[in-house]
Each structure stands twice: as structure tokens, then as C-alpha cells.
Amino acid sequence: MSELDLLPIQKTINLLAPQGRTALLPLLHEAQDHYGYIPETVAEEIANAINVPLSDVFGVIEFYSLFFKHPIGETIVHVCNDPACAMAGSESIYKLLNQKESFKFGGEVKPRITIEVAACLGLCEHAPAMLVKGQPMISKDLQSWEEIFEPSRKRPQTILGGDVHRLTKNCGKGRRTNLDQYLETGGYVGFKKALSLNPGEVINQVKDSGLVGRGGAAFPTGLKWEGAANAEENTKYLVCNGDEAEPGTFKDRVLMEDDPHLIIEGMLIAAYAIGAQKGYFYIRGEYLTSYKHVIEAVQEVRDAGYLGENIFGSGFSFDIEIRRGAGAYVCGEETALFESIEGKRGFPRVKPPFPTTHGLFGQPTVINNVETLANIPIILSMEIEEYKSIGTEKSPGSKLFCLSGDVKKPGLYEVPFGVTLRHVIEILAGGMRSEHPLQAILIGGAAGAMADPSQLDVRLSFEDLRKEGLPLGSGVITVFDETRDLRDVLLRLANFFAEESCGKCFPCQLGTQRQHEIMKRIAKRKVKSSDINDLEDIIVTMTDSSLCGLGQTAGSAIGSAIKKWPTLFSPQELKNEFVGGQNG
């Protein structure tokens, strides 16, 4: 491959090189897209152009699962293996694709197809999910397997429902809401209102709304903004975290694909409030449609004068740069995401210092989740009392829930905080898919916890769930009927964390691996009497001592299952149980 033609990517290299190291991921994406992998000579060229050590560039290529250092097939297929997709048969799709001889041989150099097993693709409502050349493909729609080589099939539609439609009013229409359509429905009214206030008043309004972060950590948004606004430095950043990858979550994808202007308006208001001149919109690498739609929407507002210098003569200047992730769940952790933008391996940083004082490029930074930012224009464009008229006293407003698994209508549902779990599962999602009764519900995703049927009447609010020992997390509700093998579900979660641990701190790097090994044994019904004790020590150690939120929650779902169903982990019980059958 010594005769490699560098010309096609040279233009991009020349264009981005002045940015320095922060251009590394965009340049690697360019190389990956163009060559189908990242050849050594190209990596060298990029390293020299942006003045980054060769070994560091290699370290970055190796960290992100969407970058390959060897040639891959002409068509790359990602088959999802998260619990919802596995229940819908993704394992057999994976096996079948691998067995098809005709897929193995293509050109002389490249195989025709490369099949990758992927952690949750964020298409849980379409289980079993696949990405073909980065585009979602619903296997149910396929007539023949040869069809997967036909490009650009239409985007699968998400079932959208709920009791209210504040965040989702422009979603589910089968199109991206463009600027004109967005303006017709009251778009950018919140931003104009914000410009008429001073930044402190905007922050107070957000504080008064009681909004807390929707990415999982539930930190009060107004307080975060205030921290960054009060920081001394002149250069500040606003980052939108669209690196949605929690298994079972697809809410941010729907918002980014269908109504990107809502998020962009939220970013504008946030940037104005904290005094940021530059924003980054970081989108999960697997979400190509989101990436495309956000690029289009940003261009529309830039052309219309909502971005740039001295916006509408207000004296406020702001612009947005869009970044793609490259296949690393840990980059959803805020400081790991900064590292990724800076062109590094996505290692979470030690906190403190916190992002509000030392964030992106070491500057004061606010980083908010997509759904959090989508709430901002709504808060600004209505009276606080109206915003708080739905939801509970401590959890005002509405929330998006992602339903998947054994329900009739898996999809995205917007509800006011405080409705019951039963309401969402039985009324909105249509109840159980088959006659088999409910066995368990995974709340909050892989980093969440298991609930059982006795908890169906818990109200979905931060305070009520906390009392039940359940995390709201990113709003995941995955439903399992009684035919499902919970040990297999837990094994998949353990596998997920072992795959996605960044390897920085020892408890998580080692603990996710040991947890996975033990769960592999348990799922095969080869349980040792010491397993439950070993798992508990590993989980407590990861929770207590890991450096970031990934490790601290990597044992959460399994830990909750140990408390609820200790027999799943006990060797005695297995003797009386026929293999493959249901759980006690």
C-alpha cells in the first residue's frame, strides 16, 4: 500500500491543520471514510500536519471503535447486541450474516462485507437493529439479504407518543423540521426573549424552572450555568452532548433528527447566558442522520443571521462547530467528551476541577445534554408558572422516555413527570407484546437498575424513583416478559461495560472484565458458590472507587438484580431448573 494516493484528503488536511490537535478526530474520520481504514502513511501525514506525536495518533485510532487500522469490507454492517435487540433475534442475524459464503469474497484486497457486533445502536424501538454503511436498516423490512447492499433506504420512523408534546411537538412527522417550519411553530421566540433580558435574568429563569440535567446525572442546569457565568475568564465554551449511547436510549437521536433547531436555540440561549462565543455540538459517531440534519440546520441559522458576529445587533456573537464521535460510550462522560474534542483518547478527567471553571481547552465550559437544551427555548418562551404547571413540585416539566423490549408499541413517549410506570407501559406503549406476563423492567439503561412488577405504580419523577432505589438515568424503560432469561440480559450489560471501559482507572478496567467473566459463567448455568460474593465485592469496589460515572454505575443493574433475585446467582437453584427456562 506504499503507493497510496494522499491527494483526496490533502485538501481537508490543509483546511483543518491550522486548528492543531483538535482537528485529529475530524481528520481521522475523513481518512476512514475515504480509504475504509486509516493507513499508516495517512496517519503519519495527519500527525505531521497537526504536529501531534505519531504514538499519540495511534493511541487515538486504537481508542475509538469506528476507526480501523486494517482494511475492512466494502460494506460494514454493525449488528446491535443490546438486550432489546438480542430479544428480537439479533444473535441469529449475526450468525446468519457470518455464515453467508457469498458475503465473504469481494474484491481481491477487501472482503465484501465486515460484520461488527455493536453495543446499543440507539435504535431499540426497531429491534433487531443494524447499521449498514452507517445507515439504520430494519431487518424486518428486508426481503432478501442481498438488499443490504442497496444504498440509501428510507429512514425508519420512530413511534412517537405521550401525554404532552412540548419537546416533541415537531417530531415524528417523517421529516427534519426546517427553519421556516420551526419559525412557524414559535421557533426562536425564546432566543429573542433571552436577548431582551440580561444574562443573569436568563439564568434566574432557568433556575426558577427547576430544570435538572436530562443526561443521567440530574444536576440543576441553572446552577451549572451560573458557575460558568461567574468564572473570570473571557473565553468560555458551550457544549451540547449528543453522544447518546446508553443502551436503551434513543431520545436525543429523535430530537436531533426531527427537530435540531430546538436544540440549537437552546444552545444559543445558554451561550448568551454564560457568555460563550463558541459552541460545540458533539454527536455520536453512529448517528449519521443526526449529524447530517444538525449540519443542515446549523447552516440554515447561520445563513439567516442567528449565528455569527453581533447577532441581530445585540452585541452577542456565537457560532457552533459540529463534531462526530467515533464509537466510545465513555465520551458521553463530560470530561471524556472534552478530551475527544481536543483530539485525545476519551479518558475521563479527575474532578475537581469541574467543567464550569476548567472545561474544554481548560476554559470555563457548560456542557448540557440534548434533551436538557431542548427544554430551554420552552422555558424562555413561556411563563415559569406555565412551565411548572405540569410535572411534580420537585420535578417540573416533561420528560422523554424510551420504551423498548416486550411492549406492543416500543417508541419514544413524552410525559409530564409524575405519571406512573404502569401508565407508560400499559396505556401508552400498549402493554405487553404477547400473553406472557411482565417479569422485569430495566430503568435507566445499562447504568440503571432492575424493577419488578410490584413497582409498576412508582411515579416517574426524580424524587419518587430515588425512594424506590431506581435511577431515572436517561429515561430508559426496557421491558422483559417472563420468557426472558434475565441472566442473559445481565450478561449483555456486563459485556457492554467490559467493552466500553476506557481502561484508565483500575477498579473499572479490571472490575468490568471480572464481572463479565463471572456473568458469562452464570449465564451458562455454571455458577460457583463464591460468585455472588465475588460479584458484590467487585460491584461495591467499582461503585466506591472508580474515577468516573461509567465505572461507578457499571455494576448497578447487576447489583440491583442480586438484591431482587439472589437465586439467579445461586448454584443450588439451578439444579431444580431446566436450562433455558424461566427464572424464579
Place this chain on the structure above:
Amino acid sequence: MGETIKLTINQQEIECEKDQTILQVAKSVGVDIPTICFHDHCTANALCRICVVEVKGARTLIASCVAKVSDGMVIETHNERINRSRKTIMEMMLSTSDLSQSPQLLDIASAYHADENRFNDAERRNPPIIDDNSMFVRDYEKCILCWRCVQVCAEDAQYAFAINFKGRGYHTQISTFFEKPLTESTCVFCGQCIGVCPTEALKPKRQWLLELGYESDQIMQMTRNERNKKTKKPQTSSAEK
């Protein structure tokens, strides 16, 4: 000089200067906190988490090598909760890497009653030894990923940037650019990485050959050949930067 603050370590009230880490302050009053990845001359990254302590009001345990003290802090450095983490981390390390030549780590393991056979059917990391230069070998079966070698090769000391990581998570390993031999990397063979390695994963070649049972004169013979090769082919060497 600095501002003085008051805090409590293991029920003992003390006064100390601000802007120090918990580890520094503990040491100054004779409280011993175990450390593994921490090194006086390397940037502390809080990787191994053996130095975790309990700080009143904190949700999780805190890595004392990086956490700064503050006024009124109430710290415990040894209790059941902390010891459970330390013991489990040691047990997981023992079932992962070859620590047989790391007496300091084995001391910590025994101090916390870590059972080396606890995870005895675990997948160990056992990559082959890399013998690609005449100065030292890299035996990553012994590597615990403390990052010290990567750091001294980069901004902590040498600015040679010869090594970084390949893979991630449990399957991370220290590596050169595209896994090339060190002689084709930017390595300047300064030996700083060998100096900071806590587990003898990086070992002088002569020591390695002696351990394998070769006699001194055999080793001279073997390495002489390599030295000769090197003088004939200066362009493949470490001298370029």
C-alpha cells in the same frame, strides 16, 4: 507562607497548609496510605485507586493522591469500606498481571489479606515478550498500566513521545506507533521508563538474559552481534528523533 487550615484524619485533629493533597498531608502526620501508580516525579492521574480514602459527605471514596485538602475536612484512611476496595483491587490485579517481581505490590496485597486465587479462572493478560532492541525488553504480562512509562516518555520528562496505548479497557497495552519496534520509533533509549516501571515489565536486556540462565560471556557474545549490526546500519536506529 500558605494559608493554614484545620482538618481531621483518623479522629486526629491537625493543622496544615492549604493546597496540598490528602496524601501529602497524611504522610506529614505519619499516616501511611498505600499507593501504586503514584510516583513523586510523575503527574498523578489517580489510576490505581489504592490510595482512596473516605471523606465525610462525599458519595464515593476519594483518591488521596490528587484530592486537595480543605478546611474542616473529616478523613478516614483505613476502615472496612476502604479496605474492601483495596483488597478487591489487589485481588483483581493478582488475577490479571504477573506481579511476581513486584515485592511492593505483593506487600500491599498481603497487608489487605488479598487472596491471589480468588479469581483463579480469570482471563489473564499474557502478551508475548517484546525483544526489539539491544537495551531492554518489554514484558507486558507484568504491566499494570500505571502509565508512568508513557508519561516520562512524554511531558513528564523526555518529550520523546515514543509510546502510547493500543486497545482500550482491560485489553489496553502500551504500544509504539502501529506497533513498530522501538528502534523505528522516536525512542531515544534514555531509560527513564525502565527507571519508573514498578513491576519490572521493562527490564534491561542483560538482566533479562541473566535471569533466563545465560552466562555473562554468552550474553556479551549475543549483544556484541547486535551492537555490530547497529554500527553497520546506523540509519535504522534510535538516533533519529
